[in-house]
Amino acid sequence: MDRIKIVGGGRLTGTIPISGAKNAALPLMIASMLTADRLTLKNVPNLADVNLLARILRNHGVDLAVDGKRSGGPSHLGETFHLTARDIVDTTAPYEMVSRMRASFWVLGPLIARMGIAKVSLPGGCAIGTRPVDLHLQGLKALGAEIDIDRGYVLAKAPKGLHGARIVFPKVSVGATHNVLLAAALAKGETLIENAAREPEVGDVADCLVKMGARIDGIGTSTLRIQGRDRLEGAVHTVLPDRIEAGTFAMAVAATGGDVMLAGARATDLTTALDAIRRTGVEITEADEGIRVARNGAALEPISIETQPFPGFPTDLQAQLMALMTRARGTSVIRETIFENRFMHVQELRRLGADIQLHGDTATIKGVRTLQGAPVMATDLRASVSLVIAALTAEGETTINRVYHLDRGFERLEEKLARCGADIERQSAG
Ligand code: UD1
Secondary structure (H helix, E strand, O other): OOEEEEEOOOOEEEEEEOOEOHHHHHHHHHHHHHOOOEEEEEEEOOOHHHHHHHHHHHHHOOEEEEEOOOOOOOOOOOEEEEEEOOOOOOOEEOHHHHOOOHHHHHHHHHHHHHHOEEEEEOOOOEOOEOOOOHHHHHHHHHOOOEEEEEOOEEEEEOOOOOEOOEEEOOOOOHHHHHHHHHHHOOOEOEEEEEOOOOOHHHHHHHHHHHHOOOEEEOOOOOEEEEEOOOOOOOEEEEOOEOHHHHHHHHHHHHHHOEEEEEEOOOHHHOHHHHHHHHHOOOEEEEEOOEEEEEEOOOOOOOOEEEEOOOOOEOHHHHHHHHHHHOOOOOEEEEEOOOOOOOOHHHHHHHHOOOEEEEEOOEEEEEOOOOOEOOEEEOOOHHHHHHHHHHHHHOEOEEEEEOOHHHHHHOOOHHHHHHOOOOEEEEEOOO
16 A cells, blocks of 8 residues: 655645546536536546546446546646447446445435436445435435435436426535535436536536536525426536645745745635635735745744635635644644534644543644654545645654545646655555
């Protein structure tokens, strides 16, 4: 298993190209199942999760062709995927696949909408919490799906097709919004989703569905009104930039000091996180080419935040902010309100010398003068990148084990950081 070795202490300077968003690329790839025509997605990041979903979609009969990157082309633009689901040959998504990546559960809505039948494994438990799928099922039932659960599988059918409905989600869920939005695009009549997730990735999927022929009002708001179509068409769509990757690098620069341009990042998708970083005393400038982050010697001020659905502070940046706050001059408080068990990084950050106390959903972080390098273990995607941030500011050497978690969601992480001066390298275990 690969490890990443980091020698901390250096500043970061230069430009980091921001990749396409993993959390948009995944549902956009799934949207290809809604049409027999070709869906072309540009700026798809090269990530383990994307490659796994490609395998899952191929299993269902989706044909995927990937255009190579042109040499000399803009380095931040990812690959181009051409996806064609002329025939869906298999309506089952097996446990072996869905258990490895939760987002693959989102094939459920498109399968029922297009084929009238689906058998999709329940995603099962997950390191960061129980993560149920009741809201997904509630929404799809409202659209007319008959759903049974049998031996760990969701068995769904809609012999007469899906129809529009009014769905009021009792809680904001990104995944349930995607699942219902995708299905509603092929349902008969109008669907109203209230309390929909407003994450930019949901808006990106809705924009793509509009290009495919659906009519959707309220994109970017918590009320989505979708006029379904009998058939959707092919389209060409560019995946939006990854706000979580951008926020992560912004916090890395805030932690180490330095001056970095996050090329291609969109400040409007990151307002709350950028405000939080500004409050720590870091300079953030929004420019045409991206977001510039700079800190020159000034101490980091402690801040307190709680995670919230968009436009609030994202749970996917909570671990990274905590790594940053381990070096603040004072005490910060971070409350996690989305996932009940998303504090696995705390124990590992403590191994580097961080002073963090946990009480239920709240972490209290007392800034320390220095962190010291140590061997640590990555536990999940965002937790592992918080260890990278901490290691970049620690004295001496840190080795991060189980880096496959990082490869799920961060494209060329070591390369991007090394180009800005970080002493970081991957050690392949052969
Ligand atoms: C997505 C993101 C993930 C991010 C999360 C919250 C992708 C691939 N993943 O995950 O990176 O951390 O949004 O922004 O885009 N819930 C229920 N019932 C359900 C569904 C969810 O109770 O049927 C709860 C969850 O347990 C959690 C909360 O709702 O407490 C939010 O989860 P949700 O927004 O659905 O997260 P995901 O879509 O899984």
